[in-house]
Amino acid sequence: LAKTTQPISMDSYEGQEVNITCSHNNIATNDYITWYQQFPSQGPRFIIQGYKTKVTNEVASLFIPADRKSSTLSLPRVSLSDTAVYYCLVAPTGTASKLTFGTGTRLQVTL
């Protein structure tokens, strides 16, 4: 099971771009990389997933280098409402696949 390492916390001002990098050195060939967001008193919410290169959706972009040993979640022009905990996860494929959560990165956005 691939272990992930990400910063414990980050601070940003509103309107800035935020990049959160995660390392997953022992990721397996068939594993996906996925990011979740969690607000206080709510369940985690899926943001984005990728296998390699770059993925973009309406919320964020995910950059994955060729060796896939790390990934970077990019949040463009953050607002106060982006204050949350962001989890980087490796999602194995297969019937017994399950997500293992770390402590995530606590992003605080201020004016």
Added chain:
Amino acid sequence: NAGVTQTPKFRVLKTGQSMTLLCAQDMNHEYMYWYRQDPGMGLRLIHYSVGEGTTAKGEVPDGYNVSRLKKQNFLLGLESAAPSQTSVYFCASRPTGAPYGYTFGSGTRLTVV
């Protein structure tokens, strides 16, 4: 589309009491999961199910039992509650073929006194 619904949202139990937490999903997902989250920590997997009639242990299964008699429901039981089981419990489901695409419920906040 309701997604994943958890009941109850809050509960206070006395030590030794039993209760069942209900998770219901209306997305026809095969896989369902129960996690617990303690203050300042990430989610830890309690039990999971890969389909109707199946269950399996996760990372922290002791003190809990589960059942998946219907595809849309996943029940988490505490037979004899302990203060160490004070936590927020989250249920999640995902479809086959999307190991990353979990939908979580809004949680059940359980306090055992």
